[in-house]
Amino acid sequence: MEISKQAEKYLMEMSKWATFIAIVGFIAIALLVVMSFSIGTIMANLPDGYLGGISPNFFAFFYLIMAGIYFIPVFFLFQFGHKTKQALINKDSSLLTFGLKKLNAHYKFIGILLIIGIALYFALIMFGAFGALLMS
Numbered sequence: 001m002e003i004s005k006q007a008e009k010y011l012m013e014m015s016k017w018a019t020f021i022a023i024v025g026f027i028a029i030a031l032l033v034v035m036s037f038s039i040g041t042i043m044a045n046l047p048d049g050y051l052g053g054i055s056p057n058f059f060a061f062f063y064l065i066m067a068g069i070y071f072i073p074v075f076f077l078f079q080f081g082h083k084t085k086q087a088l089i090n091k092d093s094s095l096l097t098f099g100l101k102k103l104n105a106h107y108k109f110i111g112i113l114l115i116i117g118i119a120l121y122f123a124l125i126m127f128g129a130f131g132a133l134l135m136s
Helices: 005-044 056-090 093-135
Strands: none
Touching: 005 056, 005 093, 056 093
């Protein structure tokens, strides 16, 4: 199978955008990590009872977990962008295959997160409806 010049052009453009988006994602992850260290202090200064009994450390831990989850798809996207660009420059089909494999992994991860998110929303709606029925 050969790749046309137009397809190469599109892949090169995709790799540049993917790398840019991944770098912005890494910056966002760094901000989440920094925020996780300061959110505990910020929340600890709130009046008693404001958090409904939730420990301020929970929020710090939550931000760290979110940064860790967000890192995985961003890293896959970065690998896709970097390896695909190298593959096109060096005319290396194995690097292109690796880059496309990482793009596939990126979309699988995002898809699984989407399914989990939809399931959580559905569960919250059901719990809310059940709670409303109990209140009436």
